[in-house]
Amino acid sequence: MTNRWSSSLTLIAVLSGGIILNGCSTSVKRLDAGEVTDLSGEWNDTDSRLVSEEMIRDVLDRPWIDRFIEDKGNRPAVIVGEVRNLSHEHINVSAFINDIERELINSGGVDFVASKTERGEIRTERKDQELNASSNTAKQMGQELGADFMLKGSINTILDSEGDEQVRFYQVDLNLISLRDNRKVWAGQKKIKKLVDKSAFRL
Amino acid sequence: MRLRRLKNVNSTARYVLPFILGIIVLTQSACVSVSLERSEVESYLLRQQPEQALTTLESHKPEDRNKSIYLLDKAMLLRMQGRFEDSNSAFEEAKTLTQTLDAISLREQAAAVSINDSQRSYLPRIFEQVLVHCFQAINYLQLQQYGEARVEILQLNELLKQEDDIEIPFARYLSGLVFESNRELDNALISYRKAYQAYGSNNSAIPLMLKEDLLRLTDYLGLNDEHKDFLAEFALKAWPNQQEVNQQAHAIAIVFNGLMPRKHSLEIAVQSLTDDQLHRISTPFYEHRAVTIHRAELSAESSSASSELIAELDNHARAALENEMPAIIARTIARVSIKNAVVDKTHDNSPLLSLALNIATFLTEQADIRAWNTLPQQILIMRLNLPAGSHDLKLSLSGSNLPGTIQSWQGVDINKGESRLFSYHWPDSYVTQQSN
Numbered sequence: 001m002t003n004r005w006s007s008s009l010t011l012i013a014v015l016s017g018g019i020i021l022n023g024c025s026t027s028v029k030r031l032d033a034g035e036v037t038d039l040s041g042e043w044n045d046t047d048s049r050l051v052s053e054e055m056i057r058d059v060l061d062r063p064w065i066d067r068f069i070e071d072k073g074n075r076p077a078v079i080v081g082e083v084r085n086l087s088h089e090h091i092n093v094s095a096f097i098n099d100i101e102r103e104l105i106n107s108g109g110v111d112f113v114a115s116k117t118e119r120g121e122i123r124t125e126r127k128d129q130e131l132n133a134s135s136n137t138a139k140q141m142g143q144e145l146g147a148d149f150m151l152k153g154s155i156n157t158i159l160d161s162e163g164d165e166q167v168r169f170y171q172v173d174l175n176l177i178s179l180r181d182n183r184k185v186w187a188g189q190k191k192i193k194k195l196v197d198k199s200a201f202r203l
Numbered sequence: 204m205r206l207r208r209l210k211n212v213n214s215t216a217r218y219v220l221p222f223i224l225g226i227i228v229l230t231q232s233a234c235v236s237v238s239l240e241r242s243e244v245e246s247y248l249l250r251q252q253p254e255q256a257l258t259t260l261e262s263h264k265p266e267d268r269n270k271s272i273y274l275l276d277k278a279m280l281l282r283m284q285g286r287f288e289d290s291n292s293a294f295e296e297a298k299t300l301t302q303t304l305d306a307i308s309l310r311e312q313a314a315a316v317s318i319n320d321s322q323r324s325y326l327p328r329i330f331e332q333v334l335v336h337c338f339q340a341i342n343y344l345q346l347q348q349y350g351e352a353r354v355e356i357l358q359l360n361e362l363l364k365q366e367d368d369i370e371i372p373f374a375r376y377l378s379g380l381v382f383e384s385n386r387e388l389d390n391a392l393i394s395y396r397k398a399y400q401a402y403g404s405n406n407s408a409i410p411l412m413l414k415e416d417l418l419r420l421t422d423y424l425g426l427n428d429e430h431k432d433f434l435a436e437f438a439l440k441a442w443p444n445q446q447e448v449n450q451q452a453h454a455i456a457i458v459f460n461g462l463m464p465r466k467h468s469l470e471i472a473v474q475s476l477t478d479d480q481l482h483r484i485s486t487p488f489y490e491h492r493a494v495t496i497h498r499a500e501l502s503a504e505s506s507s508a509s510s511e512l513i514a515e516l517d518n519h520a521r522a523a524l525e526n527e528m529p530a531i532i533a534r535t536i537a538r539v540s541i542k543n544a545v546v547d548k549t550h551d552n553s554p555l556l557s558l559a560l561n562i563a564t565f566l567t568e569q570a571d572i573r574a575w576n577t578l579p580q581q582i583l584i585m586r587l588n589l590p591a592g593s594h595d596l597k598l599s600l601s602g603s604n605l606p607g608t609i610q611s612w613q614g615v616d617i618n619k620g621e622s623r624l625f626s627y628h629w630p631d632s633y634v635t636q637q638s639n
Contacts, residue, residue: 085350085354087354198302200306200307202303202304
């Protein structure tokens with residue numbers, strides 16, 4: 001009889017098991033900004049940083065830079081143009097461009113020209129200085145550094161999925177194009193491959 | 204001995220009965236509250252008041268298992284107010300949650316086979332997941348963020364690749380429009396071809412806009428045989444060629460017409476001949492609704508374009524439910540067996556407890572009638588070809604008791620070769636049949 005009761009209660013427990021609610025709370029843990037944290041398998045800060053570091057190292061190691069210095073006698077001036085996101089993800093391209101700009105500026109190997117938006121803001125300020133700043137501190141118009149090369153590129157992805165597994169293949173292509181004659185003086189490529197294994201079960 | 208056993212039974216019943224009552228109260232009250240909230244949101248939408256509908260939605264904190272529907276409704280109500288960025292944030296949250304919910308929860312499965320299907324977290328159906336990408340892409344198109352709209356279309360294509368038995372022609376056609384906005388004519392043609400095939404396999408009429416696009420791009424890309432086949436099939440006397448399209452500006456308006464029919468439950472109560480137990484079998488079905496507008500017109504200066512029906516989303520919802528029905532019935536049978544066994548086991552020891560359990564199992568047997576209810580029932584589309592420049596666009600709807608011009612977009616700048624997309628929601632509709 002006790003067995004019958006216990007089996008009844010077990011079945012009742014099964015009935016009720018479905019409405020047990022899980023409590024949840026938010027926890028925060030500070031991480032080092034350089035630490036690799038892959039959560040969803042999507043493009044993240046680590047990918048952005050690694051790609052920009054590696055590609056800028058490559059662009060600065062290639063012979064175009066020495067040839068330019070030999071020919072012109074000064075460091076080349078570079079500007080970052082559009083990097084098109086052709087991938088399956090809403091990638092924050094601005095963050096990636098910022099990473100590239102930072103690497104280029106800090107390398108000291110090239111001079112760097114401010115972007116179109118930044119230039120607009122600076123020109124407005126310069127115009128304002130012409131009217132309002134003292135003549136010995138106001139900066140002249142028409143003294144800007146013109147870029148010699150533009151860095152342009154794209155981020156592409158190829159996905160291959162089977163069941164709970166997915167291979168994510170990222171390909172970042174960057175080209176350095178001469179503004180004088182449209183010559184491509186450097187073409188860089190970085191590939192990242194990730195295997196994302198989704199859990200088939202959850203709580 | 205007998206007295207001691209009776210004492211045990213009574214003490215167990217004392218603890219178990221309130222528990223059973225608790226289950227009934229929890230499941231019934233949650234169900235009633237969700238249903239009331241749905242009706243309130245719907246009534247605001249029918250009165251063309253998406254702001255109040257959103258306030259109502261946000262005033263009820265959703266249970267975790269209903270969070271995905273809450274996010275989808277929220278995203279839709281935000282886009283109805285023209286808050287496209289906020290809408291996309293809510294859609295993104297819903298997508299992330301959907302990825303999590305895609306994994307099986309053993310706890311929820313146990314609840315589904317022991318209490319009812321509504322105890323599981325709502326996993327948006329595939330057609331709903333497809334529409335999430337579509338609405339996000341439309342939001343991005345309206346924000347003129349064509350690259351971001353393209354990302355949504357790539358994700359959509361990936362989803363459709365994995366779910367090859369689902370085909371939503373509108374999603375394919377929209378893909379083509381997005382690729383064209385990104386000046387990728389070859390990819391656009393591939394999408395238009397898939398849209399053409401999907402309309403065919405759904406036995407739906409091929410929209411005139413799609414016919415014109417297929418003729419234009421096969422001609423421009425030099426696919427002469429395919430072009431001749433389409434020409435013979437469509438029998439169109441004229442269509443704009445790519446050179447003309449490149450010189451013109453294009454305004455495309457989409458009208459989201461009506462509201463997705465709601466799900467109801469079909470209840471069958473039966474009494475077992477062997478043990479007199481009461482059983483309830485409850486399965487979901489969609490009501491039937493009718494829209495109140497049948498035609499829309501987009502005009503600017505002296506030009507105008509009439510709408511054509513490009514999607515009937517309620518058909519996709521019904522098809523999805525039909526495909527799901529075998530699994531729903533299998534879970535219902537398993538549940539009835541388990542509940543029956545529980546009641547049987549307790550009967551010998553405590554007839555009172557057994558009766559209480561039978562009532563509990565009867566009352567908790569409810570069909571899962573959750574769905575993304577703020578979706579439109581139909582989609583109408585129209586395209587107006589204009590000279591490049593600034594235009595005042597007007598949208599008029601034809602139907603009973605409607606004002607002439609319902610929406611206008613003033614001083615819209617459209618460049619040469621550019622397509623600008625506009626949308627309008629008209630949820631007004633009425634139920635024509637609320638039985639299966």
